[in-house]
Amino acid sequence: MPNSPVKLEVRRSACCQAKTNCADCKVRLLSVCAALESDELCVLEALAKTIDFEPKTNLFMQEQPADAVYNVTEGMVRLYKLLPDGRRQIVGFALPGDFLGLAMDDHYGFSADAIGTVTACRFSREAFSNIVDEKPHLLRRLHEFATHELHLAQDQMVMLGRRTAEEKVASFLIGLRDRWARISGASVTVSLPMSRQDIADFLGLTIETVSRTLSQLARDKAILVVPDGVRLMDVARMEALAQV
Amino acid sequence: MPNSPVKLEVRRSACCQAKTNCADCKVRLLSVCAALESDELCVLEALAKTIDFEPKTNLFMQEQPADAVYNVTEGMVRLYKLLPDGRRQIVGFALPGDFLGLAMDDHYGFSADAIGTVTACRFSREAFSNIVDEKPHLLRRLHEFATHELHLAQDQMVMLGRRTAEEKVASFLIGLRDRWARISGASVTVSLPMSRQDIADFLGLTIETVSRTLSQLARDKAILVVPDGVRLMDVARMEALAQV
DNA sequence: CGTTGAGTTGACCATCGTCAACAGGAGTGG
DNA sequence: CCACTCCTGTTGACGATGGTCAACTCAACG
Numbered sequence: 001m002p003n004s005p006v007k008l009e010v011r012r013s014a015c016c017q018a019k020t021n022c023a024d025c026k027v028r029l030l031s032v033c034a035a036l037e038s039d040e041l042c043v044l045e046a047l048a049k050t051i052d053f054e055p056k057t058n059l060f061m062q063e064q065p066a067d068a069v070y071n072v073t074e075g076m077v078r079l080y081k082l083l084p085d086g087r088r089q090i091v092g093f094a095l096p097g098d099f100l101g102l103a104m105d106d107h108y109g110f111s112a113d114a115i116g117t118v119t120a121c122r123f124s125r126e127a128f129s130n131i132v133d134e135k136p137h138l139l140r141r142l143h144e145f146a147t148h149e150l151h152l153a154q155d156q157m158v159m160l161g162r163r164t165a166e167e168k169v170a171s172f173l174i175g176l177r178d179r180w181a182r183i184s185g186a187s188v189t190v191s192l193p194m195s196r197q198d199i200a201d202f203l204g205l206t207i208e209t210v211s212r213t214l215s216q217l218a219r220d221k222a223i224l225v226v227p228d229g230v231r232l233m234d235v236a237r238m239e240a241l242a243q244v
Numbered sequence: 245m246p247n248s249p250v251k252l253e254v255r256r257s258a259c260c261q262a263k264t265n266c267a268d269c270k271v272r273l274l275s276v277c278a279a280l281e282s283d284e285l286c287v288l289e290a291l292a293k294t295i296d297f298e299p300k301t302n303l304f305m306q307e308q309p310a311d312a313v314y315n316v317t318e319g320m321v322r323l324y325k326l327l328p329d330g331r332r333q334i335v336g337f338a339l340p341g342d343f344l345g346l347a348m349d350d351h352y353g354f355s356a357d358a359i360g361t362v363t364a365c366r367f368s369r370e371a372f373s374n375i376v377d378e379k380p381h382l383l384r385r386l387h388e389f390a391t392h393e394l395h396l397a398q399d400q401m402v403m404l405g406r407r408t409a410e411e412k413v414a415s416f417l418i419g420l421r422d423r424w425a426r427i428s429g430a431s432v433t434v435s436l437p438m439s440r441q442d443i444a445d446f447l448g449l450t451i452e453t454v455s456r457t458l459s460q461l462a463r464d465k466a467i468l469v470v471p472d473g474v475r476l477m478d479v480a481r482m483e484a485l486a487q488v
Numbered sequence: 489c490g491t492t493g494a495g496t497t498g499a500c501c502a503t504c505g506t507c508a509a510c511a512g513g514a515g516t517g518g
Numbered sequence: 519c520c521a522c523t524c525c526t527g528t529t530g531a532c533g534a535t536g537g538t539c540a541a542c543t544c545a546a547c548g
Contacts, residue, residue, distance in 0.1 A: 083407075089406045103395055105391070143383060143386060146390040146391060146394060147349070150346060150390060150393055150394055150397060151347055156401055157333055161447070162327060162331045162448060165536065195494070195495090201406075203405070204404060204405030206538080208537075211495060211497080212497075243328055440528095449504075449505090452504085453503090456529075
């Protein structure tokens with residue numbers, strides 16, 4: 001069941017490196033940085049470089065030496081692993097506040113692409129590692145994040161292994177709604193900046209099945225497909241299908 | 245010098261809390277405890293209780309208050325999540341050296357059952373948490389473990405989402421062979437103490453498909469099904485199917 | 489306007505699930 | 519020792535879910 005091989009545009013981002021201002025950071029309290037006092041924040045701030053990534057550009061590739069970690073502040077990043085024959089599994093979507101650099105040792109364990117325009121704080125791995133050694137509470141925060149990721153990963157296993165296409169799609173939409181809620185407040189409209197192919201590769205389905213399932217849910221008046229997203233019409237029905 | 249495996253197999257009855265002797269622990273260097281110096285080990289040793297679990301007994305249940313963490317020293321534990329309607333997804337098998345207590349906050353994120361007889365070191369969560377607060381390098385070690393778990397979880401997502409039944413089974417066998425190798429040395433015979441149902445629930449398949457796939461691999465002379473395990477006959481073929 | 493790429497829909501099909509029968513081993517009791 | 523049940527695992531027949539292939543629409547863009 002080979003999936004359409006992913007063609008990887010290796011566009012270099014126009015690395016605009018602005019002065020970072022953590023105090024004004026919109027996602028600070030959601031991110032790993034929440035562990036830090038304001039004086040410590042200055043230390044981190046000195047190490048951070050704010051980088052904008054253009055849509056469809058690559059942050060890093062699986063198997064590359066992991067020389068940097070990132071804290072996403074704006075936009076959405078797809079994280080994925082490729083099989084030798086081109087089949088792709090998206091292991092997660094990173095949203096503002098998410099930290100990239102947990103599931104890696106010397107080399108990145110997955111690839112990461114900006115979906116739309118993405119802004120992220122970049123830290124050299126070495127510098128970040130040093131500061132973590134000096135601040136146990138930052139390490140603790142990092143560990144909390146890793147633990148949370150592990151939770152999500154295990155929920156995703158249940159999703160991939162034991163749920164039907166309809167349940168997968170509903171669960172995906174509800175899950176994304178809840179994650180957006182933490183960032184920009186509750187809403188019945190779920191923004192879907194990623195392509196159908198991305199959704200399919202996240203849910204272990206094909207693009208056709210995702211499309212058909214969304215159409216069916218729309219026909220059943222459970223959702224309304226709108227440009228770049230869906231509006232949840234029958235929230236109870238969708239939550240029942242998603243039943244975590 | 246570190247590895248003088250003690251051959252004394254002492255079978256204790258269920259819930260018999262014996263004196264723990266970390267210095268002799270067969271899996272110490274594989275486990276989180278490897279982070280500790282011998283004097284620190286004594287502190288941990290005082291907190292640990294060695295517990296034996298009879299086959300098919302439960303270590304803890306999903307949603308229960310997480311009042312203890314465990315370090316498996318012998319046997320195999322299945323970790324699983326249940327959906328309300330009874331569908332089950334096994335999120336992992338814990339082997340000697342594995343630590344249970346990463347993917348949890350106040351409540352366990354999954355259930356855990358002993359498959360055969362299991363021996364584990366039990367720590368009260370509070371006491372363990374306190375010692376972690378005092379020993380940053382133990383926290384680091386814990387974080388390394390979490391990171392490793394996350395890696396495995398992401399590989400499992402690729403497995404569940406993008407591999408065929410044959411690839412899943414081959415990958416499972418090769419993966420288990422490699423994990424056993426760390427513990428008891430390399431071998432072409434892979435011990436399978438878990439049931440077919442467990443394998444199915446780990447791979448997102450049914451018991452029938454697992455059975456059929458094993459039979460087919462045996463017919464192809466890639467494996468030989470033996471009591472409580474399989475012998476890998478065509479290792480190259482199996483590794484090709486498993487292609488990580 | 490033609491081209492391209494994303495998304496939708498339909499027809500068909502294969503992989504894997506469902507249902508059912510059967511085999512073999514362990515335990516029990518006569 | 520056999521008869522019986524129970525349990526796990528295997529195998530076969532059949533079917534459904536979701537994949538494959540292809541045609542089509544539509545918007546963006548030259």
